[in-house]
Amino acid sequence: MQTGAGFFGSSIGKKIVMAITGIMLIGFVVVHMIGNLQLYLPAHDGVYALDTYGEFLRTLLHGSGIWIARASLLAAAGLHVWAAVGLTLMNRAARPIGYQQQQYDASTFGSRWMRVSGVVVLAFIIFHLLHLTIGNILPGFEHGKVFHNVVTGFQVPWVSAFYIIAMVALSTHIHHGIWSMLQTLGLSHPRYNGLRNGLATLLTIVVIGGNISFPIAVLTGFVR
Ligand code: HEM
Numbered sequence: 001m002q003t004g005a006g007f008f009g010s011s012i013g014k015k016i017v018m019a020i021t022g023i024m025l026i027g028f029v030v031v032h033m034i035g036n037l038q039l040y041l042p043a044h045d046g047v048y049a050l051d052t053y054g055e056f057l058r059t060l061l062h063g064s065g066i067w068i069a070r071a072s073l074l075a076a077a078g079l080h081v082w083a084a085v086g087l088t089l090m091n092r093a094a095r096p097i098g099y100q101q102q103q104y105d106a107s108t109f110g111s112r113w114m115r116v117s118g119v120v121v122l123a124f125i126i127f128h129l130l131h132l133t134i135g136n137i138l139p140g141f142e143h144g145k146v147f148h149n150v151v152t153g154f155q156v157p158w159v160s161a162f163y164i165i166a167m168v169a170l171s172t173h174i175h176h177g178i179w180s181m182l183q184t185l186g187l188s189h190p191r192y193n194g195l196r197n198g199l200a201t202l203l204t205i206v207v208i209g210g211n212i213s214f215p216i217a218v219l220t221g222f223v224r
Pocket of ligand 1: 054066125128129146
C-alpha cells in the first residue's frame with residue numbers, strides 16, 4: 001500500500017477518503033432526520049419538542065458541541081468534494097479518447113450523475129442554512145423557534161417543492177454513494193451485490209422518506 005502524500009494522491013486513496021467522509025455525512029443525515037421526526041410530537045404546555053431539541057443541541061457541552069459537529073461536518077464535506085474533484089480530474093487525464101467519441105456506459109453515467117446530484121445537494125445545503133439556521137430567506141424567522149420556522153417555511157409551496165426536488169437528488173446520490181462505498185471497502189464480490197443494493201435502497205428509502213414527509217405533512221395541514 002502507498003503511504004503519505006502518495007496514498008492521498010492515488011485513486012484508491014481518494015476513494016477511501018470519499019468512502020469515510022461519505023459514511024460521516026450519511027451518518028449525519030440519518031441522525032438529523034431522526035431528530036427532525038420530533039416535528040410530529042405534540043406541544044407540551046405550549047413548548048414544542050423540536051424547540052427543546054434545538055436548544056439542547058445549541059447548549060451541548062456549554063455551546064461547544066455544535067461547533068465541534070459543525071467543524072467535523074465542514075471538514076468531511078470539504079474532503080468529500082476535494083476527493084471527488086481529484087478523482088474526476090484523474091479519470092479525465094487517463095481517458096484515452098476524446099469527449100466527442102466517448103461512449104457512455106453504466107458506470108460513467110453513474111459518476112456523471114453523482115457530480116450533478118452532488119452539486120444540487122451542495123446548493124440545497126447553502127439554501128437550507130440560509131433558510132433555517134441564519135433565517136434570511138423568508139420573513140418571520142425567529143431564532144430558537146425551530147418548529148415555527150420549519151412549519152411557516154414549508155407552508156410556502158415553492159420552498160417545499162425545492163426541498164422535495166433536492167431530496168430526490170440526495171436520494172440518488174446516497175444510493176449510488178452507499179453502493180460505491182461498499183465496493184471501495186471491499187464488498188465487491190458479485191455474491192454480495194444483492195446485499196449491497198438492498199442496504200443502499202433501505203437506507204435511502206428511510207432517510208428520504210422521512211425527509212420528504214416533513215414538507216408534505218405541512219402542505220397537507222397534518223402539521224401546523
Ligand atoms: C426536510 C428535511 C429537513 C429538515 C426539516 C431540516 C431541519 C433543520 C433545522 C430546523 C435546522 C436548524 C436547527 C436549529 O437551528 O436548531 C437544520 C440545520 C441543518 N441541517 Fe437540516 N433539515 C432537513 C434536511 C437536511 C439535509 C438533507 C441535510 C444535509 C444534506 C441537512 C443539513 C443541515 C445542516 C448542515 C444544518 C446546520 C446545523 C448547524 O450548523 O446549526 N438538513 N435543519
